[in-house]
Amino acid sequence: MTRILFAALALTAATAQAAPEVAKPDKTTTCAACHGEAGVSAIGMYPTLAGQYANYLEHSLKDYRSGARKNAIMGAQAANLTDAEIKQLALWYAAQKGPLYTPSVHGDLKP
Numbered sequence: 820m821t822r823i824l825f826a827a828l829a830l831t832a833a834t835a836q837a838a839p840e841v842a843k844p845d846k847t848t849t850c851a852a853c854h855g856e857a858g859v860s861a862i863g864m865y866p867t868l869a870g871q872y873a874n875y876l877e878h879s880l881k882d883y884r885s886g887a888r889k890n891a892i893m894g895a896q897a898a899n900l901t902d903a904e905i906k907q908l909a910l911w912y913a914a915q916k917g918p919l920y921t922p923s924v925h926g927d928l929k930p
């Protein structure tokens with residue numbers, strides 16, 4: 820019994836390690852049309868999301884949703900997103916590799 824438990828724990832640990840830190844949200848299917856498959860846009864008029872600060876992306880999406888940031892395209896995109904979906908999208912895009920350089924605000928920035 821103990822052995823089975825250990826095996827199960829080891830398996831869980833291995834699976835947890837292999838899984839990406841943030842699961843890809845389903846909603847990215849829509850976003851990909853403009854912002855690229857992993858948030859790196861191929862067209863200049865669509866901003867690259869990959870590597871931006873998560874809290875900036877979250878803030879932007881909430882502002883599009885509320886109308887505080889006005890853009891007809893993104894207003895419609897964000898209109899039906901829940902807070903949880905916005906958080907997940909922001910975390911996922913922030914974790915993607917892209918050409919943008921966003922230094923850590925927690926001490927990594929060297930003068």
Ligand code: HEC
Pocket residue numbers: 846847849850851852853854864865866867868876877879880889890892893896897908
């Ligand atoms: C039809 C094209 C289109 C789709 C689909 C789209 N976007 Fe956008 N997105 C834009 C455009 C255009 C802008 C720039 C708007 C502006 O000037 O404020 C933008 C801006 C943004 C920004 C602000 C980026 C910045 O640097 O300030 C975020 C965050 C964002 N989009 C996330 C999303 C997410 C998440 C989705 C999917 C749910 C999505 N977008 C779907 C076209 C699109």
